[in-house]
Amino acid sequence: YVVSYNDADSLERIFEKSASKIACFIIEPVMENLGIVLPDAGYLERVRELCDEYNVVLIFDEVKTGLTAGHQGAAQRLGVIPDLITLAKSIGGGLTLAAFGGKKKYMDFVTNGKMAHFGTFNGNPLAMAGVRAVDKICTKETLAVAEAFNQQALDRINEIIDEYQLPAHTVGFGVKGCITWTTTPLRNYRDYKATDFAIAELSWLFSLNRGIITPPGLDEQWLISLAHGQKEVDLLVEDFRAFAQALRA
Ligand SMILES: Cc1ncc(COP(=O)(O)O)c(C=O)c1O
Missing domain, CATH: 3.90.1150.10 (Aspartate Aminotransferase, domain 1)
Incomplete structure (x- = not known):
């Protein structure tokens, strides 16, 4: 399903009809591939409420926002907490890397080994050094x-x-x-x-x-x-x- 940004009513209609078939809702909290499109006042809060109401996991794609949105990303800046978050670009200071994280409830699947998360470049030392350096200088x-x-x-x-x-x-x-x-x-x-x-x-x-x-x-x-x-x-x-x-x- 695809739903227009800044249109919580449409999202609600889709959830009403099909939430049982929807695992997650993924959204850029601020859209940054169309210039910069900001959320209307109250939009992300309503998205959060709807996801809670219909038991849909809320994922923030912070690949483009992340550190560029502030020290703790757009979620913190806008005051809406997703269940999972994806990050890349800015957190690596130009090195090729991506990361995801989230609430313990979901991340436990990775840490307890239930869901294997392996990859050739996982934890790549150079990329990790980039993250550490960015973490140090982006105060x-x-x-x-x-x-x-x-x-x-x-x-x-x-x-x-x-x-x-x-x-x-x-x-x-x-x-x-x-x-x-x-x-x-x-x-x-x-x-x-x-x-x-x-x-x-x-x-x-x-x-x-x-x-x-x-x-x-x-x-x-x-x-x-x-x-x-x-x-x-x-x-x-x-x-x-x-x-x-x-x-x-
Ligand atoms: C907002 C956003 N999400 C996700 C991606 C895709 O990331 P990847 O190339 O790591 O799949 C991009 C790529 O630029 C992006 O701009």
Whole structure:
């Protein structure tokens, strides 16, 4: 079953009809492959309640949020506790790894050996060293500094959007930010599909030609890492100003 993000009523209808056939509900707490789509107020809380009511395991896919959402991920930041969680990307500082975890009730199946969990790269020493290093350097304090830089970038880019009256808005979460080419916030995938991809591609190419490499998915998402500072934020903002000027020239 597939259900639209930010639509708890649909989820409820599906659960009402089919919960006995549904083992789990997996969701990105904040969707980050469409720019950044934030949960409506109360949405994730309602999802949690519905999963409890219908006895469905709630899994948060924090592959893209994770450490970028804050010291303890999006779940902690948004105050909704899943049953299981998947993590990758940011927790390895660039090394290839993934992890999952969750409530004792579920993880006991792995730790008591009932469910074998083996793999060639499980516990790979290099990847584990990466996790340890990230754990050491990504403290609450250092992440707060990166987040402040991100907020500064978002604020300044918003000013440029206003100044040049561009049909766009920014969204930020933790150390990530994006520019979305609509004037109204996105709430789900359909909203995203209705954004202006032609201008998104133009903006992506413009930045790429000036040394700013964001993912090619046209969601214009950036991440302020601990290696970035004022110089990089200025570069990002001034590149966007140059783009705005070129568009309006
Ligand atoms: C939100 C999200 N979940 C899961 C995945 C897939 O992870 P993997 O490639 O480890 O299967 C990705 C990949 O980028 C992702 O963005």
